[in-house]
Every structure is written in structure tokens, then in C-alpha cells.
Amino acid sequence: SQTIHQWPATLVQPVGSPLSLECTVEGTSNPNLYWYRQAAGRGLQLLFYSVGIGQISSEVPQNLSASRPQDRQFILSSKKLLLSDSGFYLCARGGGLRDTQYFGPGTRLTVL
């Protein structure tokens, strides 16, 4: 199974509030996990990448952070949201020159 769950599906938050987005995957052990963000009408920007529990790589400096407390769980967080954090957040699993990435259904975040 390539099932990837993301929660919540939609979120509206005020500027300065905290954030926690959750991604869980099924059917595989020790997957590579990714957080991407897509602004309206734009392509995907990689935010974080993880090869295992507690191992996080950040692609872009920002006020977001990620954690991987369990093998199949990947969390995106912020202590204080900015307007520019609005977008569509996608979690993905799998990665490599000869591997396929599959995406979750995404979370639509609006910061007001």
C-alpha cells in the first residue's frame, strides 16, 4: 500500500498562531519522507526531508520545523505563522534516482 494520510485537510489560522500538520504512511518501513509546499499557481518547493526517525534535513530557511517521532510519522510545525506560510502542503514518501514518490492528499493552509 502506498497510502499516505495527512491531517487536517484544511486549516485557517491567524498570523502568529502555532501550527502542526501531520503525515502518516502505511505499508512500508523506514521510508524517505518529504514535506513540500505549493503556493497558489506555483510549483512545489521542498521544505524538509527525512531518511529516518529523528533525521531531518531542511531545504529552505524559514520559521517552519519538522520532526519524525516515529518511523511512519512526519510532522510539520511552526511556533508563529506568517502570512507567507499560506499554501498547500504535501507530504510524500519514497525518493531516489530509481524510486517513485507518492503524495498524500495535502493540507490547504490559509493564514489570515
Place this chain on the structure above:
Amino acid sequence: AQTVTQSQPEMSVQEAETVTLSCTYDTSESDYYLFWYKQPPSRQMILVIRQEAYKQQNATENRFSVNFQKAAKSFSLKISDSQLGDAAMYFCAYPGGSNYKLTFGKGTLLTVNP
């Protein structure tokens, strides 16, 4: 830096006809995968088709097929017998970025006219 270029921001096709979306990419690798993803209005990223670079044969998935030209680094997607449900943004992607992130093209918005 890895680059993926989709030169057609928008395309339209009549229902039941065929359309081809273009993609070129840059890499120094010899063995890799290439992907086309579809993003409908729901915005979920759905894998359409995958091409393995070491295979001569072009990949096919039902009405979707690719024209893979390795030497030219070209990877186009052909949609046959287009259906209204094919209307979406289509992204070409190459997994050669840092940390094997997917590098995406800017996308082609496909409209299917009834």
C-alpha cells in the same frame, strides 16, 4: 543544478482527441526515473506514468504514453482519447535534486473541451 522545463503553460484539446505535453530536463546521470504527475482541482498530486531511463521502450499506461528521447533529454506525455476528467495541471518531474527531491517543471494546464 537540475532543471526541468515545460514550455507549454497551457494546452487545450477536444474531447476524444489526442494531445502531447512537452518536457525537457537536464542531468548527467545515466540511470534514473522520470515522472508525469497530474494535479486536478483537488490539488492532490497523482502519478500518471513513470519512465525508466535504462529502458528503450516507452512507458504506456492505458491512454497515457510517453515519448522518451534520452540523448535529447526529452520526455513528452501523450494523452489519447482525451476525457473531461483529464483536465488538470500536469507536471513533469525528475528525482535528481539534492536529497533526491523531485525537481518539477512549472506545469502545463490542460483544458479538455466537450
